[in-house]
Amino acid sequence: GAQHGMTAIYGAIIVAGLFTFIVAPFFSRLIRLFPPVVTGTIITLIGINLMPVAINWMGGGVGNPEFGSYTNIGLGFLTFLIVVFVYKFAKGFLSNLSVLIGLIAGTAIAFAMG
Numbered sequence: 001g002a003q004h005g006m007t008a009i010y011g012a013i014i015v016a017g018l019f020t021f022i023v024a025p026f027f028s029r030l031i032r033l034f035p036p037v038v039t040g041t042i043i044t045l046i047g048i049n050l051m052p053v054a055i056n057w058m059g060g061g062v063g064n065p066e067f068g069s070y071t072n073i074g075l076g077f078l079t080f081l082i083v084v085f086v087y088k089f090a091k092g093f094l095s096n097l098s099v100l101i102g103l104i105a106g107t108a109i110a111f112a113m114g
Contacts, residue, residue: 071113079106 058076059068066072083102087095094101 075106075110075113078109079103082106 056062058073060066060072064072079102082105083098086101087098090098
């Protein structure tokens with residue numbers, strides 16, 4: 001995105017959407033070949049590989065003069081705590097939306113903080 005701009009990002013999203021639309025009917029037949037231990041391992045590895053990105057974003061973003069400030073890190077932890085709290089104490093569908101609710105709440109708090 002940084003080199004090619006937003007048009008490249010939009011183009012990639014369109015191509016990914018078309019690919020997903022084409023592959024979706026076949027995926028339902030393939031899913032039975034992957035037991036829960038395989039899919040769980042893959043999802044865990046993806047999460048572990050994304051941890052450095054999350055830490056950089058929590059610090060305020062690479063190149064930010066305030067990178068690693070207590071405000072940025074505190075906001076990141078507060079957002080994380082909101083996600084955990086909603087997941088733990090909300091019931092049903094709201095519990096499934098815990099990440100989305102946490103992101104919206106964290107964004108609103110960051111907006112209010114300036």
